[in-house]
Amino acid sequence: MGNGHRKKPFSGKQKKKQLQAKREKNLSIKEEDSDEEIEADKHVVRKHADERKYAENGESLLKKEQFNNKDDNITLPSTQKLLGSSKSRLHSVFEKSSPREIRAQRKASMKAFTRLPSTALEVSVNDIYTTVIDFPKRPSWHYGMTKEELESNEEHYFRQWLDDVYNKYPREELSFFEHNLDVWRQLWRVLEISDIILIVVDIRHPLLHFPPSLYNYVVKDMKRKMVLVFNKVDLVAEHTVYSWTKYFEEQFPEISIVEFSCYPRDNRFVDDTSTAFLQKRTKRPKKRRYQALGIKELLLACKNTNLVKQDVEVNWTELIEQYNRNATVCDNLDDITEEEVEKIDAIQEESSSDVESLDAEENIKQIENQLKVVNINNIETSPHKTLITIGLVGHPNVGKSSLINSIFGKVVVSTSRTPGHTNHFQTIHLSKNIRLCDSPGLVFPSLLLKQLQILLGMYPIAQVQEPYSSIQYMAERIPLESILKLKTLENNEWSAWNICEAFAIKQKYYTKASRPDVYRAANAILRLVNDGRILLSFKPPEFFTSLKYLIAQKNEIDLQIKVESKKMGINTKKTDKKEIFEELNSQSKQQLGGYFELLINYNDDKN
Numbered sequence: 001m002g003n004g005h006r007k008k009p010f011s012g013k014q015k016k017k018q019l020q021a022k023r024e025k026n027l028s029i030k031e032e033d034s035d036e037e038i039e040a041d042k043h044v045v046r047k048h049a050d051e052r053k054y055a056e057n058g059e060s061l062l063k064k065e066q067f068n069n070k071d072d073n074i075t076l077p078s079t080q081k082l083l084g085s086s087k088s089r090l091h092s093v094f095e096k097s098s099p100r101e102i103r104a105q106r107k108a109s110m111k112a113f114t115r116l117p118s119t120a121l122e123v124s125v126n127d128i129y130t131t132v133i134d135f136p137k138r139p140s141w142h143y144g145m146t147k148e149e150l151e152s153n154e155e156h157y158f159r160q161w162l163d164d165v166y167n168k169y170p171r172e173e174l175s176f177f178e179h180n181l182d183v184w185r186q187l188w189r190v191l192e193i194s195d196i197i198l199i200v201v202d203i204r205h206p207l208l209h210f211p212p213s214l215y216n217y218v219v220k221d222m223k224r225k226m227v228l229v230f231n232k233v234d235l236v237a238e239h240t241v242y243s244w245t246k247y248f249e250e251q252f253p254e255i256s257i258v259e260f261s262c263y264p265r266d267n268r269f270v271d272d273t274s275t276a277f278l279q280k281r282t283k284r285p286k287k288r289r290y291q292a293l294g295i296k297e298l299l300l301a302c303k304n305t306n307l308v309k310q311d312v313e314v315n316w317t318e319l320i321e322q323y324n325r326n327a328t329v330c331d332n333l334d335d336i337t338e339e340e341v342e343k344i345d346a347i348q349e350e351s352s353s354d355v356e357s358l359d360a361e362e363n364i365k366q367i368e369n370q371l372k373v374v375n376i377n378n379i380e381t382s383p384h385k386t387l388i389t390i391g392l393v394g395h396p397n398v399g400k401s402s403l404i405n406s407i408f409g410k411v412v413v414s415t416s417r418t419p420g421h422t423n424h425f426q427t428i429h430l431s432k433n434i435r436l437c438d439s440p441g442l443v444f445p446s447l448l449l450k451q452l453q454i455l456l457g458m459y460p461i462a463q464v465q466e467p468y469s470s471i472q473y474m475a476e477r478i479p480l481e482s483i484l485k486l487k488t489l490e491n492n493e494w495s496a497w498n499i500c501e502a503f504a505i506k507q508k509y510y511t512k513a514s515r516p517d518v519y520r521a522a523n524a525i526l527r528l529v530n531d532g533r534i535l536l537s538f539k540p541p542e543f544f545t546s547l548k549y550l551i552a553q554k555n556e557i558d559l560q561i562k563v564e565s566k567k568m569g570i571n572t573k574k575t576d577k578k579e580i581f582e583e584l585n586s587q588s589k590q591q592l593g594g595y596f597e598l599l600i601n602y603n604d605d606k607n
């Protein structure tokens with residue numbers, strides 16, 4: 001990508017070969033890595049394996065660009081590195097942890113942890129964003145500037161911004177965040193050309209994917225319309241989605257919120273915090289097809305922004321009718337059979353005519369030409385007079401590309417489990433005067449814990465230098481050892497390390513030296529978290545303690561009680577709910593979770 005040519009569609013045969021080669025390569029890398037990790041304590045980082053992998057993939061630049069931090073002093077990369085090379089200039093660049101930091105974290109993960117109360121999953125804007133770190137905005141420019149002047153101006157400004165961030169905030173407190181100017185440039189372009197910004201967040205941790213600096217800039221400074229998309233709602237209970245919606249409506253009244261999911265949701269569980277629910281989740285099938293929920297609502301939310309553009313007339317009703325269908329398509333090329341690959345290839349070939357997948361440079365040139373007709377300083381003016389552009393922005397891996405594919409009911413942009421997959425923005429027409437604009441996932445600077453960012457899928461798992469502290473963060477908050485059904489320890493004093501060790505034994509992951517491959521196990525756990533089979537779902541404040549969000553769930557709980565009672569032959573008409581609850585077996589009780597008891601108590605209090 002980004003080499004100046006449109007991506008050629010692969011034939012089924014080529015794709016098969018490519019997948020086979022990729023699998024073989026991955027296998028050999030994994031085998032070589034495992035022993036290194038366990039045996040060479042001082043090489044905590046799987047440096048060689050990663051370097052080899054990137055060299056083999058022709059992506060050595062990413063690794064080189066990740067600037068090393070050998071001791072605890074920060075060395076910023078040169079501007080050259082921040083800009084990347086022409087080959088892969090749009091890869092994300094993050095700062096690496098120092099070996100000292102990694103060793104300390106690894107050691108700490110071997111100590112027994114304390115399980116925190118469920119309220120530890122509650123997060124609020126004030127907890128997370130006590131400090132709002134601004135993101136780099138495009139510096140002003142004028143038409144008299146040459147391309148070189150413009151670029152050097154942007155580079156100078158960006159370096160200054162980066163220096164300021166590092167001067168202002170302690171390095172160890174800063175989150176991973178995007179260090180590649182070219183990726184930020186993509187965001188600038190998308191914001192500039194978009195009339196409506198869709199900020200896509202993962203419903204498991206919506207607040208953590210919602211940079212207030214972006215909200216302020218788009219809504220308050222640019223005065224653009226913003227729609228917040230709660231994506232992947234299939235992964236949590238309805239109650240969680242409802243609670244987050246209420247919370248965001250209170251905190252950010254200017255935005256419209258829509259729920260979206262590429263997959264149908266599993267409504268069997270009311271309580272997505274119960275151990276029964278969490279254990280069941282791990283068994284979700286790997287291969288699934290898109291069956292999007294929320295397309296109509298999404299288009300309606302765009303319509304309801306009441307965007308007025310004189311030269312654009314849109315028949316929203318017709319558009320909604322056209323796209324509101326339950327399209328099914330396979331999601332991910334990594335996980336599917338070769339037969340399915342061939343099918344998708346055929347779809348891709350067929351659809352390539354209506355996909356305007358320009359490479360980065362062509363796109364930028366085109367936009368820059370369009371920008372010439374308007375005054376760039378007047379940022380309230382949309383640059384496109386005759387088009388409505390809906391721009392998708394968000395952190396890596398939140399599902400922006402999958403959302404576009406689900407709307408079209410076919411693979412029009414590629415998706416991946418690996419964050420940072422979308423390298424440049426791609427525009428796709430929904431109708432002759434409405435287009436969607438995808439953008440690369442971009443991590444905004446914050447003071448979020450790096451361990452947490454890894455769990456949220458913002459950082460590529462293959463590049464995680466030290467996975468154990470992330471596992472510990474999670475295990476302190478959810479019963480990980482029960483979810484993974486690990487054998488109990490004698491003293492029951494779990495540490496993150498021995499959870500990984502027990503999982504390695506369970507999965508038969510061994511190193512060449514026949515020791516449990518703890519690193520591989522940790523990695524596998526992180527992947528299960530990323531794709532939702534281990535559910536780490538944060539909640540808004542007071543979720544566990546107040547009934548304010550619970551009432552909406554009442555009907556769903558009532559229905560569930562009926563289903564469970566019917567299964568057990570309990571007469572729901574005669575007995576009151578509390579009695580029914582007492583009669584349910586423990587499994588049914590678990591499925592209903594703590595909410596039921598809370599609701600019963602609430603009704604008792606009211607009576």
Ligand SMILES: Nc1nc2c(ncn2[C@@H]2O[C@H](COP(=O)(O)OP(=O)(O)OP(=O)(O)O)[C@@H](O)[C@H]2O)c(=O)[nH]1
Nearest residue numbers: 262396397398399400401402415416420421422441
């Ligand atoms: N369960 C679930 N998984 C989803 C959904 N949408 C996307 N995913 C998964 O999330 C992962 C990331 O999806 P992408 O569409 O590639 O995400 P992206 O935001 O475009 O990622 P970048 O290219 O890194 O910016 C993939 O493994 C998808 O299968 C959803 O609605 N539900």
